[in-house]
Amino acid sequence: MLIVYSLLGLSILLNGFFWRQWRKKDQSFAIRNNQTPSRPEQVGDFYDKYNDKFLKTYGEVIQAFRTTDVTKLLDYQIEAIGLEKGQRVLDAGCGVCGPAIYFAQQAEVEVEAVTVSEEQVQQAQQRIQAAGLAEKVRVQKGDYHQLKNYFPADHFDAVYFLESFGHSYDHALAIASTWEVLKPGGVLYLKDLFRKIAVLPEHEAKIDHEIGRINTAYRYNIADLYQVLHALRKQGFIISQMKTIDLKLEDFENLTISNDFQELTGIAVIENWEEYVFPVDFFEIKCFKPWYDIGLGNSRYFLQNLYHMKIWGREQGEL
Numbered sequence: 001m002l003i004v005y006s007l008l009g010l011s012i013l014l015n016g017f018f019w020r021q022w023r024k025k026d027q028s029f030a031i032r033n034n035q036t037p038s039r040p041e042q043v044g045d046f047y048d049k050y051n052d053k054f055l056k057t058y059g060e061v062i063q064a065f066r067t068t069d070v071t072k073l074l075d076y077q078i079e080a081i082g083l084e085k086g087q088r089v090l091d092a093g094c095g096v097c098g099p100a101i102y103f104a105q106q107a108e109v110e111v112e113a114v115t116v117s118e119e120q121v122q123q124a125q126q127r128i129q130a131a132g133l134a135e136k137v138r139v140q141k142g143d144y145h146q147l148k149n150y151f152p153a154d155h156f157d158a159v160y161f162l163e164s165f166g167h168s169y170d171h172a173l174a175i176a177s178t179w180e181v182l183k184p185g186g187v188l189y190l191k192d193l194f195r196k197i198a199v200l201p202e203h204e205a206k207i208d209h210e211i212g213r214i215n216t217a218y219r220y221n222i223a224d225l226y227q228v229l230h231a232l233r234k235q236g237f238i239i240s241q242m243k244t245i246d247l248k249l250e251d252f253e254n255l256t257i258s259n260d261f262q263e264l265t266g267i268a269v270i271e272n273w274e275e276y277v278f279p280v281d282f283f284e285i286k287c288f289k290p291w292y293d294i295g296l297g298n299s300r301y302f303l304q305n306l307y308h309m310k311i312w313g314r315e316q317g318e319l
């Protein structure tokens with residue numbers, strides 16, 4: 001009997017240990033490294049404070065991975081997201097609505113846009129008015145972790161995050177929030193920076209160090225690509241693409257804008273270029289919320305659908 005109890009105790013102890021290790025692996029870089037990710041209010045304060053400097057260096061499109069002629073980046077994104085005339089889309093983390101205005105003009109979509117910065121809302125509203133797009137682009141202060149507070153369920157054809165998702169203090173929560181407001185069949189598109197995988201063991205610590213600096217300086221919470229893919233699949237999204245952003249090399253801006261911004265503000269200036277390891281990779285991820293309707297052409301995801309229907313309490317007859 002004693003042996004049985006001892007074995008039971010040992011197994012509980014081991015289970016606890018492995019569970020804690022697994023949880024640790026499942027947490028974002030910031031949390032694993034005892035960094036507290038910034039809250040949306042802190043991110044908002046950051047953009048309020050640096051709004052002028054962002055405008056001065058980045059202009060109306062606040063994305064570091066970009067083309068020299070920024071319209072080429074935005075044209076690429078119209079294609080990549082799959083924006084089509086008449087769609088209703090959400091810009092989650094919209095900046096001053098540079099992309100939203102361009103998409104409304106060029107792709108003829110209707111855009112709802114949210115940012116956590118009051119300054120950006122003011123600036124965006126002026127730009128929307130000046131472009132005569134008050135009917136097509138609406139901006140408000142809002143937190144993309146709580147989208148159902150602002151929009152009805154099953155509402156958007158697409159939700160996109162352009163270098164904004166990485167500000168999230170809880171990536172899985174941001175994904176769940178997006179799921180709620182997307183129509184079945186709707187697209188979620190993420191473009192962001194993700195922690196680089198070290199090739200040499202001695203680069204691990206350097207990458208962590210640089211990521212810690214970026215997170216602190218920019219109120220970011222750089223995501224681990226695999227954790228994000230995990231969270232998307234767990235939510236029930238069907239991943240249709242995960243890839244490098246294929247901007248043409250001759251159009252690529254080479255990240256000099258980030259350096260200009262760092263020099264202008266003194267934020268996250270590189271301490272020692274010899275020791276420096278570039279700590280991130282940029283990727284785009286496209287996925288969609290499945291339909292529960294074979295007639296809508298989704299039959300090849302039958303098994304995946306069936307599983308999630310069970311989880312979400314949907315009737316098989318809906319398929």
Ligand SMILES: C[S@@+](CC[C@H](N)C(=O)[O-])C[C@H]1O[C@@H](n2cnc3c(N)ncnc32)[C@H](O)[C@@H]1O
Nearest residue numbers: 040061062093094095115116143144162164167
């Ligand atoms: C690097 S800027 C990108 C802006 C815009 N996507 C663009 O391409 O110009 C990041 C944006 O994400 C927004 N953001 C960060 N956290 C947010 C949150 N929790 N809810 C809504 N917006 C958020 C910021 O306010 C800011 O507008």
